[in-house]
Amino acid sequence: MKFFLIAGAVNALLSVAFGAFGAHLLEGRVADKYLDTWQTAVQYQMFHAIGLMVVGILMSSSLIGALGSLSWAGYLMLAGIIIFSxxxxxxxxxxxxxxxxxxxxxxxxxxxxWIMLIVAASKAL
Known part of the structure; x- marks a missing residue:
């Protein structure tokens, strides 16, 4: 639980920092298509940083039978951030x-x- 909350918060922080870096330091230094690509990376990192925090919060609520699925959801989102963004x-x-x-x-x-988050929710409810 704590790991996913911290990982989510760190990734949210990095997303904001990378967004500012892209907007202020990359403009005029890279082609517009790469600025758009950078922005896509920032957006997906933030979406999934929030997802990681949701996973952490749900894990803290001790959803019986769903902790394994929630862990998978968190690790897959973190892997996605690293690989995709x-x-x-x-x-x-x-x-x-x-x-x-x-x-x-x-x-x-x-x-x-996200599928694993759905699985966790269906196990918990």
Whole structure:
């Protein structure tokens, strides 16, 4: 529980910092398509930072039978942030287009994380 709350808060902080970095320091230094890519990474990081905090809060409510599913949801969301947003950040800064090939793996992790949250909710209710 504590891990996911802290991981969510740290990722929310990083999302805001990376958003400001992109808006103020990357403009004029990278192509507009890479600024858009950077913004997508920031948005998905924030959405899933909130998801991590939700997971942590739900774990603290001791949903019987759902803790395993909630853990999976949290770890998959965290992996998604690292793979999806991380690859887009690096792509935006370097222009190495092959990095776009691993981004969908992070997207699948996001989807699987939300599915596990659904599974946890259905077990708890």
């Amino acid at each position: 991380g690859s887009l950040y690096v792509l935006s800064l370097t222009g190495i287009s092959i990095l776009g090939a691993i981004t969908p793996i992070g997207g699948v992790a996001f989807i699987a994380g």
